[in-house]
Amino acid sequence: MPKLLRANPTETWLIIVLLIISVSLSLSSDKFFTIANLFNLLNTSSTNLIFAVGLLVVLIAGGIDISFAVAASVVQYVAAVALVGIGGGDWLIGICLAAIAGIALGAVNAALIYYFRIISIVVTIATFNIFFGLLMFVTRGVSIYNLPEWWTHRTMLIEFQQANGNWNGLALPVGIMAICVIATWVLIRHTSIGRQLYAFGDNPEGARRLGINIAAMHFIAFGWLGLMAGIGGLVQVHYAQEVVPNALIGRELDVLAAVVLGGARLGGGRGTVLGCILGVLLVSVTQNGLNLLGISPYAFKMIIGAIILIAITLSNAPLGRMFVAPRERSGT
Template sequence: MRRINNSMLKKFVDSNEFYLLIVIIITAAILTFLKPDFLDLNNLYGMLVSNSFLAIMAVGVLTVLISGGIDISFTAVATVAQYIMATTIINHGGNMFLAFLIAAVVGIALGSINAILVYLLKVPSIIITIATLNVFYGILVFITGGKWIYGFPVWFMERNLFKFPGPQGKMIVISLPFAILVIAVTLTWIILKFTTLGRKIYAVGGNIEAARRVGINIFLIQLFVYGYMGFLAGIASVVQANMMLTVAPNALIGRELEVLAAVVLGGASLAGGTGTVLGTVLGFGLIVIVQNGLTLLGISSYWHKVFIGIVIVLSISITAYRRKLSERKGAIINVEE
């Protein structure tokens, strides 16, 4: 048992997640020194909840990246799903379950369109999803005229799910965005870690031709990952609407790089075959922590985008370097044998 524990510990210490965790701790310590309010529990919880919809979409992007694809259209998918959901429940009534159901169905349908186009056209998925990003968003703005939506029903405005007494007489509140985030992260972790489907997703991303030869249905895997991305985009759109209580066609468009940065920072490769839910959560955490710290320090939000761009470049560079080292080590072992 001790040998197994030592092996697991060594594996974690050598992983991308460990170094990312160290960076998060150091960054948080520096920000706390500069701004003691940063470490306040209300600030940390608020920071997590206010960005929860981005984290939900991030685990969807992770699934697509592991499969060897890439989806840039998820913010447009979320916007369309959000608009249809909001229009339906405001005009015809309903409940929170129906709101999530409508957005999820729309998201799955649009995600499936991406999967079908990627499979049939044999064009790099980034090209397809950039195209569908513009098509989905363009059609929405053309039909709606870019009109904002207000006037959600009272039941939709409820954000707190559970309240119970905490230390020092304070109430601990579990909000809807936080609960949905936990469910989305847990579900994705279970799929990728413990199911045959998850192993097939990794196999397709690692070597699509080898996966095809062993009998894996590539189309069904792509249909699942892009559909699952659409599903989570739809769910995230409801969470965002629940927080903002308005629907603006341009509210989510432009947030793609934040989500993608979190995933690649967490160790997912744009070439496919690698990535973990823990890494994505830590990558998302680092980006949100730095953005919040920059805000507390009064630094312009324009620098947030600079930071995200640098993160993407560094992450891709480190991933490429580590892959090259791995290939070199494999070549040396083969020569020795």
């Protein structure tokens, strides 16, 4: 057991901190440690966790992306318009449309980074503004409420009636999230592509000399995040029951904080799905606890900022590595 703890120090500390915070909140609020609240935590965390496992792959590959939340918003509108145009569709068609659109937007980032030799953070800041500006220009900020019934109908995986007569349970997004988490775990831990992503993120020059396809690494990493962004956008609409152009703006910092808190290194080559899950849960539990205690939401924003700052400060990789141009990273 001690050997296991030493082999996974980040995950171990996250579990300890999560338990301490959970016990403290349970003593401070009688609403926290209830089945209804725990199920609500899982339901509301589903979208962020789908985004997080996508971002994890990009961070492992040594990149960074802050445009995925806006990309998800674009996918929502594209999917909504397309589905209404074909008469409604179903979950399978919706996920396929979201996947195609999300991967396409991720490929735009990958192409700009690789072919034009621009660092990833600069590219994604630019595409964040381009995607959002284009979305607002085309839609004029108008929300869409007339959606296919399958998309807005609350499908429950587990459901129970509370003492007050209200119904609660785990919704379909939790099942979709579980599939995305397992797929990401398989990708990075049980495929040669996953091993190449770790190698590329840890030592780009060494990866190039080993014959790893650098272009493929960029497109796979950002394409995977685009895929998760598309699916996450679809799930968020199912939860919110509407398509709102700016509903996801700001999620990128929450998700980034959770993933780096979970042990993903800003600089590449390190990160686990378990750490990612624990990071998202810790951030969600903290936000939920502050809400139950009636503390201002601005306090949560301060915590997120502090998490990002501490994660960068404690990162084993030199900060300058984040800003190394792809030309140098790929050895060209």
